Amino acid sequence: MKILVPVKRVLDYNVKARVKADGSGVDLNNVKMSINPFDEIAVEEAVRQKEAGIATEVVVVSCGIAACQETLRAALALGADRAVLIETTEVLQPLAVAKLLKAVCDKEQPNLVICGKQAIDDDANQTGQMLAALLQWGQATFASKLQIDGQSSVMVTREIDGGLETLSVELPALVTTDLRLNEPRYATLPNIMKAKKKPLETITPEALGVDIAPRLKTLSVAEPATRKAGEIVADIATLVSRLKNQAKVI
């Protein structure tokens, strides 16, 4: 069984995004970039399947600039076997990423693809579902539990509004990860060293014959209105009086 995991390079979740002065986007110069946290969870899950003897190979794929190699190496250090970089300097939107990943899936023929449920930069929450649709596969999004049943299906518990849902999806299938699926391990130094020697193939969107032209034009990016810090009140009596008489919310 082969598992494919798309991983995205994003602004580290501990770094506060700053909008560029010209309003063209978010400033990504000289800031820490990391693997999207949901994708780290996806890699961890795939590697656990391999350690359990269920998966035989874990392939990680990233779409973007050359620096995505670092992201792929980070995923290899967590235990993935092999990496593919679809290198482009174009700005990629989810539909384009899904089309690129579809082309890779056509070639690699994985039994399972595990995506993150959303990338924490653009927060689109689209790519996995789009990829599943293009492949005409079943999907289970927002997974908090995953169990592969033999070679034929995967059972997934999903986090939905109001509670949980359990789906059985025939393989090949696509799953997207939620936060509670697992806690990713830390890469050890020997594994980081080993990851440097693992195969990393680079291909281009042109070679895959995929049109990645953006469909959305970003006209501007602005800072949201910020909330001002309010008042620290001395005690509960003052709080209740403020809520009743000033804010009038209780």
Added chain:
Amino acid sequence: MSILVIAEHDNRALKEATRNTIAGAAAIGGDIHVLVAGHGCESVAQAAARITGVSRVLQADAPHLELQLAEDLAAQVVPLAADYTHVLAPATAFGKNFLPRVAALLDVAQISDVVAVNSADTFVRPIYAGNALATVQSIDPIKVISVRTTAFDAAAETGSATIDSVPPTAAFGRTRCLGREIIRSDRPELAGAAIIVSGGRGLASKENYHSVLDPLADALGAALGASRAAVDAGFAPNDAQVGQTGKIVAPQLYIAVGISGAIQHLAGMKDSKVIVAINKDPEAPIFQVADFGVVGDLFELVPELVTAIG
């Protein structure tokens, strides 16, 4: 312009999020139709027909649509979409699950989490956990949009649209639902609640989460929310998580108890009208967004607050 809104419902009742989405459609302007796909969902279709601004309700009724799996719902929407300029759904777990499939099958982009409509093709959406707002313009013939429900006041109920049935599409068949565990609660739902009491790691246990927060929520008729740390630790169920990767809420009053105020948490609640923070650490970032803060031990302050509200 003609807009198709996909209704969120449980075959018995229309979810409030649908009314917010219809308000988003009204902001775009044009003829608004609503698709109710489900099984035995007449009452939902009737409820949709009463919403202000809706001129037509399409009802697709079939056994395989009862659970509204993403694969089946997308297959139902795609052939209908050709007649519309916009397809809208709420940016809830329901909408997020199936709508990108619709966009991919139509070969168009999806615009996620729209918070404002500038024109029929230009929309505003938050990115980076709400730390930036992007204005994006779509060049696609059909705009597929998920609507952030807190950004649009629910449409009223003064309408009387016609209800037409549409033929159901074939079932996908390769995904099965084995079960749903829906937690029933007498409290209001987080989405749409006027007051939310939310607890974090500071509560230290599930027992405390309930013994401290339940009386406050009862006294205020509030919904209960939680930080990710509280959910991860099992104090509260997963669907109580407020934040970038949980629920986005904007109540009249949000009371954060023992929550530090990480960016990811703030992303889910900073549009609340009034924010109250109770935290023992005066440096906690939550105080930077709170209208009113009380510094001290939540185990003393919250019971005091319950008594003071009376």
